[in-house]
Amino acid sequence: MLFGTDGARGVANEELTIDVAMAIGRAAAEYLPSGARVVLGRDTRVSSPMLEAALTAGLTARGVDVFLAGIVPTPALSFLIRHYRADAGVMISASHNPPEYNGIKLLDGQGRKWEPEQERLLEEVMTRTEWSYTRHVGQVWHHEGIAVEAYRRYLLGIFAGRIPPLSIVMDVAHGAATETAPAVLQQLGAKVMVLHAEPLGERINQGSGATHPDVLRQHVLAQGADLGLSFDGDADRVIAVDGQGRIVDGDEILYTLGTGLHMRGQLPHNLVVATVMSNLGLEQALDRQGIRLMRTPVGDRWVAKAMAEHGATLGGEQSGHIIIKQWTETGDGLLTGLELLAELDRRDMTLAEAVAPVERFPQVLHNVRLPAPLTGPWQRIPGLSALVEEATRDLGDQGRVLIRPSGTEPLLRIMLEGRDVDQIEAWAHRLTTVVRDALESAKA
Structure with missing residues (x-):
């Protein structure tokens, strides 16, 4: 699956290549009206201009006009989509990730992120081996500097x-x-x-x-x-x-x-x-x-x-x-x-x-690495649901338990929160042990 919790993301030139970027541009054009305009923004990463060029090629090849905004924050792109009365926007950034990563986020005409279902359908379109082209090629408009101002x-x-x-x-x-x-x-x-x-x-x-x-x-x-x-x-x-x-x-x-x-x-x-x-x-x-x-x-x-x-x-x-x-x-x-x-x-x-009125409760977070991303609900892990219920009763209204799969890695995140650090650490250890024991049993 290419798209995760915040667009498509990966190491540039490994998971996120120019071929992938061009395919995203071509596929995105499928969901845009005839004569559409798209605003492209990017952060400062070394790979961002490379991906910008590939996205621009994919979009313009299918008749979409592209407004290049240059280096802008993601929220600035959201504003610029409305400012230019564009049909969509694409942000090239991996947000808080290290420099070798990059990402592609798709925004709609109101500057909002595409829904997961829209991204899933776009991925299906990207698998095409043949694309239809017309003689109409989209234009590229350079608004670097103008857009950020x-x-x-x-x-x-x-x-x-x-x-x-x-x-x-x-x-x-x-x-x-x-x-x-x-x-x-x-x-x-x-x-x-x-x-x-x-x-x-x-x-x-x-x-x-x-x-x-x-x-x-x-x-x-x-x-x-x-x-x-x-x-x-x-x-x-x-x-x-x-x-x-x-x-x-x-x-x-x-x-x-x-x-x-x-x-x-x-x-x-x-x-x-x-x-x-x-x-x-x-x-x-x-x-x-x-x-x-x-x-x-x-x-x-x-x-x-x-x-x-x-x-x-x-x-x-x-x-x-x-x-x-x-x-x-x-x-x-x-x-x-x-x-x-x-x-x-x-x-x-x-x-x-x-x-000052906000009293932050201590939190404990344990990450359990899974052999593969979780395909079903975590409640299916033997013994985990019962232990979560027991921990929740013990913590009462002075704490809570949160278990969730990572959206980007094969990890199960076990987070506990409460006033008593020793109490939540003990429960976190017990919950983590149940998950690891279940994984070992599944291997046997």
Whole structure:
């Protein structure tokens, strides 16, 4: 299966080759209207221009016009699809993954990720050995520079006059945010120090960005800054650090934005959407404010779907993908960071003060490697369901058990959360042992 939880992804020139990229372009054209236009964006990875060329060839060969946006964050591409009134968009990025990886994400005319069923059908079309072509070849329009400036102007229009003059350390991870975040924050009046500011694709995400927030933490403390913001390679997620050096993840950002909207009567149904990975501390903190937390499977696409179905305007993931429906259909790290700053200014609070009510419960995560991806529900593993029920009863309302297969690797993830670290570690060990014993029995 080519498409996983977040588009097609793999090591460039191994799993993700120019042949695969061209086939995705040709197959995607099957689902677009005659004379369609598609916006292509990419991050800074060395392999991104190669894949851009292959996708462009596949799309234009079947009559689709391609607008090349150049290096842009994934959320900028979502905006640009609407800006150019395009029929779809394609983002070339492996998000937070190491430099040797790359990925291809397909977005619809509203800037939302394609549904899994659409991706499955596209994979079927890609297996064709013969393709029909006409004499009409799509045109290529070069909007590099122009496109990213349109996105910057869009954000400046939203946040002009709303951002406090704070000192901010920013980690852009040598990725797509290098083209947007520093310039926007500086133009809005913040005093900015930028880490990993060069758009170097061979170093993207390496010891930097949202997956390495300790780097940002050290610089915030060393500079005596008010706070820090850290983005991943395609800038669709953000992790913050408060002035005391405490890492603030997506859960606490959701709490700050959600309670702010609730205070102003702008949180429909008193509802915030998050995934099963969000900390129990977030759920309890929101509940104390009269706000309900709805959980979805892991993946921002499921958050977006639940938001649409239940009329929610705020949702996101612990990893820092936050969707603010007022402004966007997808996670946008920079927009989220700006909205967080605006909320702090509105309440005249520091970040540390805003997130203080969230008491994060300790979490223990064990990964059990499987011989192959799980084909059926994990409940079929002998003895596991009964032990999960026993652990759930023991933890009560002060903890929980979450078991789920990885969406990208042959792993079973066993996560426990609770106030008592010794208790959850003991249960995690017992659950992991049951799975490993079952795997050994299956080999015999």
